[in-house]
Amino acid sequence: SSRAPAPRVCVVGSGPAGFYTAQHLLKHHDLAQVDIYEKLPVPFGLVRFGVAPDHPEVKNVINTFTQTARSERCAYYGNVAVGRDVTVGELRQAYHAVVLSYGAEDNRILGIPGENLPGVYSARAFVGWYNGLPENRDLNPDLSCETALILGHGNVALDIARILLSPLDLLRKTDITDCSLAALACSKVKRVWLAGRRGPLQVAFTIKELREMINLPGTQPVLNPADFTGLENAVKDAPRPRKRLTELMIKTALQKPGEVAAQAAAARQWGLKFQRSPQEVLPTADGRRARGVRMALTRLEGSGESAKAIPTGDVEELECGLVLSSIGYRSLPLDPAVPFDTQRGIIPNSMGRVEGAPGLYCSGWVKRGPTGVIITTMNDSFDTAQSVLEDLQGGMLDVSVSREGFGAVGSILRSRGVRPVSFSDWEKIDAAEVVRGKAAGKPREKIVDPQEMLQLIGH
Ligand code: FAD
Known part of the structure; x- marks a missing residue:
């Protein structure tokens, strides 16, 4: 019914895994709201920072991710390192479900x-x-x-x-x-x-x-x-x-x-x-x-x-x-409260459900290990999103209790002096990069200093 409270889901990491998980949830649930938290001010993970510069066609997935981010039921919070600025426990308090998609940040x-x-x-x-x-x-x-x-x-x-x-x-x-x-x-x-x-x-x-x-x-x-x-x-x-x-x-x-x-x-x-x-x-x-x-x-x-x-x-x-x-590459444990298989370098899970932690999920390289192309990552992220949807439907996630989502996390971040970067902030950075690249005939000149990114958006 229209009175059913909206499930709030948060996704940690804005690479392909994070965005494809969000996309699938938004597409197949009419009410779900998805917040994406990203450590860097700028989104897209290895699509921006891994894929070779002479393979621009591979980066076209950014267009799809941008559409997802612009959805009314999706929000992007960059410049928030989960595990440091906010704990996974705090996220689990604020959301009905938390999906870890933070990739592999070591080698x-x-x-x-x-x-x-x-x-x-x-x-x-x-x-x-x-x-x-x-x-x-x-x-x-x-x-x-x-x-x-x-x-x-x-x-x-x-x-x-x-x-x-x-x-x-x-x-x-x-x-x-x-x-x-x-x-x-x-x-x-x-x-x-x-x-x-x-x-x-x-x-x-x-x-x-x-x-x-x-x-x-x-x-x-x-x-x-x-x-x-x-x-x-x-x-x-x-x-x-x-x-x-x-x-x-x-x-x-x-x-x-x-x-x-x-x-x-x-x-x-x-x-x-x-x-x-x-x-x-x-x-x-x-x-x-x-x-x-x-x-x-x-x-x-x-x-x-x-x-x-x-x-x-x-x-x-x-x-x-x-x-x-x-x-x-190699994934690292994010938070002592999250199970981690150091041997295999992944979060132990079945179909994206983190073992022994109801309401906690994972997708992408941190779920499967650091192999596979963007399409592989897409498929496994859809699988994880499907698990979330099934658990919502099957009553495994209690949505009768409403959760505050960013309402709660935002105040935690404020109290710690962390200022998130919104998706429209990123679009300003994006536009500035494109302008800088233009003179040299490049699609963009990336800003490599996070401080400079934050200055540009008036933080
Ligand atoms: P990532 O893309 O790594 O995204 C993880 C995101 O989580 C990052 O944005 C990271 O900053 C963020 N994050 C990390 N820690 C935290 C935290 N504590 N809090 C919040 N956010 C956090 N695939 C292709 O199909 N074509 C290619 O040409 C191709 N080239 C590649 C080149 C290289 C060098 C590499 C390494 C991979 C390449 N791939 C390519 C594979 C593709 O990049 C991966 O399949 C895909 O990026 C994995 O997605 P992911 O979201 O799991 O991880």
Whole structure:
């Protein structure tokens, strides 16, 4: 009936998981009100701070998210770090349901000697740097060497290789930050190796990203045909994406240098190294920075996706002044009151229902682990929203008691001196960024200093 109180739901995090969860709830419930809390002043998570600047089409999902945010039953509160500015317990008091969608804000570490030497960076920090993530704006990576080694065989590794080797003209028209563009203009890097512990049949990148790399102007792929011996046969009955991906690698490996016109005079190179596991980052003689990585050669035990890399005992040293470890993101526990599986790095849940915590849900990378593209995240967020809807319908969430929502949280935040950023505030920041980019022919020039964002909206 029209007298039924509106369920109030809050979502923590404004990346794809947060927005898709909100979208599904609003679409399939006529009364539900959804508040989205975000740590940064600006929304969209990895769509803004992860997706490569030269992949603007991927960022079109922002249009859908914007529509959701403009819904009358949706509100956005940026600049609010849950766990610090307001606890999950306080949110649970103020809302009928709380969905945790705060992503994966850390990275896995290599756990090898030398990992902290200057010249070694996590992919997460490097990506954050070129994408204007405030916490990485001062990374200032040293690009004065000729050879870079990326540890990892996923799409993030390929993103980084492409950014390092792209002709500057291709990047200039993107929303890459000015400061990283300037650094890349002075970069001496002309050779990029991507090394993985396992073989060509275990790579995690996808064909579109590989093809882009192969076709990168002025850059030549260097693949060793010996790495692919017999694989055409092995992959005959593999699922189609794996088969096509492997065939493309084989074809590229067998191409004679110069066969592809654009690559004839290539000044830059990239290549894949297989069955190599990093053992130690080697310091220069003065111990001040990285000069290479000692790799343990491996053999594969088992086959297919589950094959394990076992060190053979042989090692190899690879000279490189820049090491980027791209071995995965990692979620962190947010609040001691929320269960967390440190082993798997996720909030334990079934269908998005947090185990042992009625009314608490999760979606996105913090639910599944830090893998999968935006579409994967969308599907699992719809699943979580569906669980919320079922629990509302089944009476598992008591909506007869009305909850104050932001009415309560707003006063808590005020008492702690926290000033949220609204969605229309973000739209002002957005407009200012677009104006700044215009002169240079860029879609936007991102503001990388949160203080500057807040000043701009008069906070
Ligand atoms: P996130 O996008 O990380 O969103 C989490 C949000 O929560 C962030 O805004 C964060 O600031 C916020 N948050 C964190 N802690 C708190 C807190 N305490 N309080 C409040 N808010 C908090 N997918 C594609 O489909 N195409 C691509 O080209 C592509 N490129 C990628 C490139 C990189 C480098 C990476 C890492 C991923 C890429 N992906 C791509 C995958 C895609 O980004 C993810 O599937 C998706 O972003 C996961 O969504 P999420 O909402 O779970 O996490």
